[in-house]
Amino acid sequence: SIVHILFGSQTGTAASYAHAIQEELNGKGIKSKLEDLKNFDPEDNFLYWNESKMNGPVLFLISTYTDGTPPPSCEWFCRWLQDASNDFRVNKSLLSNMRFAIFGLGNSLYSDHYNTIGRNLDRWLHKLSATRIFPFTAGDENVVQSKHGSIKLDFNAWKSEIISVLEYLLAGNQKNGVVTPVAEIDSVSSTTQCLVCTIHNPHQQEEEEEEEEKGEEGEDVVDVEDVGDAMSHYPLLTKLVYLFLICFVDWQGLPQQIKCMRKRNSKKPPEMITDELRKSLSKQGYRLIGSHSGVKLCRWTKSMLRGRGGCYKHTFYGIESHRCMETTPSLACANKCVFCWRHHSNPVGTEWKWKMDPAVDVIKGAIENHYDMIKQFKGVPGVKADRFAEGFSIKHCALSLVGEPIMYPEINDFIQMLHEKGISSFLVTNAQFPEAITTLLPTTQLYVSVDAATQDSLKKIDRPLFKDFWPRLIESLKALSLKVNIYYHLVPQGQRTVYRLTLVKAWNVDELEAYADLVALGKPDFIEVKGVTFCGDSKSSDGLTLKNVPWHDEVLHFVSQLTDMLDGYEIACEHEHSNCVLVAQTKFKSANGEWRTWIDYARFHELFQRFRATGESFTALDYTATTPAWAVLGADERGFDPQETRWRRKEKVTQGC
Known part of the structure; x- marks a missing residue:
């Protein structure tokens, strides 16, 4: 007999696992056939299956996609099987010759849809008289709840056990033509006996049919380790x-x-960074710190070390990009955005359940690793000696590397330590933790990502883990407008606040009125509008392509329309190189028409330390500085610092713009 391995994959994980199990079967001399469900015609194959009396076991590896749907590539397969299992005209013994086992790929943080497709597939096959040779096994991306610590370890455990079962079955160990239940197989390892320690229901099939009539999903078995939940x-x-x-x-x-x-x-909290994750992120250039933090050298840091220009924060707010450290104290995030720069290689979570490192250790590790990466530019052609020397004196910290820094329980200690070292803080949150925004100490500039203006589009773009993601966003924007600190008798803190809008063409550029309503709700000092960055083909990006990236003129057109709907806002700056535009409240414009969007960083640190010592409040206007003419909208430089050297690929190097 041949073992058939069928997989349905969205990001490629199920496909890689399918190849892994085939490779091991081949190593044991067991013939197997691998096939992607997107190329598998269920009607032709399943009908042929019974007619040819094929007895080869079938292994399914299938993931659950957004909202409990199958991967787009195998929607037809799942729809056909569901219809067949519920159609009274289809013979319920259609798959009586099939013996199968299923490994589902999901994330328990999406509680309503955790491994829905794998469980449904198991039930549909069972209703068509297919025989389970192993209980349905759910692989969990959530390392906190995963039985073995990660979905890869869940798969490895399943692979080991299912191969033992296959070896037994293919050796002809059957009783009167009926597959022996797993629990009765003597030759299976002791580990298998533990994993298959289940509470069986002798009336399972009848109950499944009753539950199907009620429109509910049946459960086949309850693992011992899940009894607590079942209680x-x-x-x-x-x-x-x-x-x-x-x-x-x-x-x-x-x-x-x-x-x-x-x-x-009674088990201890796990580390956020698993061995598999550490390997993946290290390969991408991250320097990992402790068990949940990371730092990475920004491309703009490298650019300004060479005198080739800084990032949009240099243009809008006057930071020195070569003295900026991009880091995060929490690699975990509560969203899985389609335009994620990291292609979702970082973990996800809705609350802190991991081992926690002290803030002092995280900051020390971040600074040491940042400086170590700067050292690597010594002697690199084009690097300016003065910029290289200044690179060893960090002045700014962008808490926007990846993940959700505001989740870190000691985020306030982290911010205070930064400011004590004379390092400014630019913190970005995804607007899913309103209480954390309320209790946050003043940062130099606090960002809230508003990736879409309606509930439906936000769900499509951010793919949030929280069920109440939209109320959380609304409450986060309200918290931004009322920014108070509970440790100082609700003293208002007028720190600089920013909405960060990422425009995705054909997805959210038509929501102008809804965006205007959200701006009125949060009353941010600034609005940064940036065209989405295409980070290469990714199966996790839900079809995002270069066609979804707006041109800079399209971004300017959107911003112009938006400001026409807003009271007290105007376009202040642009950074053409980053495809980014800054809208500011007119209170940052002086009587003579000069914009003051830049920051007096020394003044901010003075105000922050006074606040910590006495509770004396301060406002965003207390630490402004004049924006240079080259940074303002309409300047010939279009946001490029004329003191820098513009580097154009395959073109001559030109001074200034």
């Missing part, structure tokens, strides 16, 4: 008995199931 569905008396066993019965006399649950509940 919530049991009567009060059962719960009391369980608690009695835990609290009063001698430990040695407890059933093995209870011991497993107790052991699981």
